[in-house]
Amino acid sequence: MVMSTSFIAVVEDDKEIRGLVTALLTREGFETAGCRTAEEFDRLLERRRIDLAVLDVMLPGEDGLSLCRRLRSRGDVPVLMVTAKGDDIDRIVGLEIGADDYLAKPFNPRELVARVRAILRRTRESNRVQAMAPSERYHFAGWSLDAGGRLLLTPDEQEVTLTGGEFDLLMAFVTHAQRVLNRDQLLDWTRGRSATPFDRSIDVQLSRLRRKLAEHPTGGALIKTVRGGGYVFAAAVERG
Numbered sequence: 001m002v003m004s005t006s007f008i009a010v011v012e013d014d015k016e017i018r019g020l021v022t023a024l025l026t027r028e029g030f031e032t033a034g035c036r037t038a039e040e041f042d043r044l045l046e047r048r049r050i051d052l053a054v055l056d057v058m059l060p061g062e063d064g065l066s067l068c069r070r071l072r073s074r075g076d077v078p079v080l081m082v083t084a085k086g087d088d089i090d091r092i093v094g095l096e097i098g099a100d101d102y103l104a105k106p107f108n109p110r111e112l113v114a115r116v117r118a119i120l121r122r123t124r125e126s127n128r129v130q131a132m133a134p135s136e137r138y139h140f141a142g143w144s145l146d147a148g149g150r151l152l153l154t155p156d157e158q159e160v161t162l163t164g165g166e167f168d169l170l171m172a173f174v175t176h177a178q179r180v181l182n183r184d185q186l187l188d189w190t191r192g193r194s195a196t197p198f199d200r201s202i203d204v205q206l207s208r209l210r211r212k213l214a215e216h217p218t219g220g221a222l223i224k225t226v227r228g229g230g231y232v233f234a235a236a237v238e239r240g
Contacts (some may be wrong), residue, residue: 039061072098110167140235173233182230
C-alpha cells in the first residue's frame with residue numbers, strides 16, 4: 001500500500017484528461033495537483049515537495065521531454081512519461097533522458113495506478129537503503145558501487161551518472177554476478193509487477209547502461225551477452 005502522503009503532480013494540458021487522472025489517483029489514496037504547463041509545475045515545485053510527476057509529452061510552451069530533462073538534472077523527482085500511442089521515438093527519448101517509466105495513451109486506468117505504485121515503491125526502497133545501509137559497497141574490476149549513495153565510480157575514481165532505472169539494472173547484475181540472467185528476470189527485479197511481457201524499456205536502459213560503462217576502457221567487458229540465454233555480469237564482485 002502506497003502511503004497517502006505521496007504527492008503526485010499531473011502535468012497535462014487537456015483539461016478533461018488532467019481531471020480524470022487526478023481524480024483517479026485521489027481515489028487511490030494519493031494527494032494530487034494538476035498543472036497545465038511546465039511553468040505551472042515549476043511554481044508548484046517551488047511551494048512543496050513532489051514525489052512523482054506524471055508528464056504528458058505534448059505541452060504548450062516547454063514540452064514534457066524538456067521538463068523531464070530538467071528534472072533529471074536535479075535528480076530528485078521521479079517521472080512517469082505519458083506519450084501518444086505509437087510514438088516509439090518519444091518513449092525511447094524519454095527513457096534516454098531519464099524518465100523512470102512511460103505509458104502510452106489511451107491507457108488502462110489500472111495500469112496507470114500500477115506503474116505509479118511501482119515507481120513510488122522503488123523510490124521508497126532506494127531511500128530506505130540509503131538511510132539504513134549507507135556503507136553497503138560493491139567492488140569489481142577496480143570499479144566501486146555505493147548502493148546507499150547510489151554512486152558508481154570508475155577505477156580512476158570518476159563518477160558515472162546513471163538514471164534511476166540504469167542504477168537499479170546495474171544493482172541487479174552486481175548482486176547476481178557471474179550468473180546468466182534472462183530478460184524476464186531483469187524486468188522482474190527492476191520493474192516488479194508493473195512490467196509487461198512486451199515492455200521494451202529494459203532494452204533501452206540496458207543499452208544505455210552498457211554504453212556508459214564502455215566509456216571507460218575496462219567497462220565494455222563487464223556485461224556480456226549470452227546467445228540464447230540473456231546476459232551475464234562477467235566480473236567477480238566483492239562486497240564491503
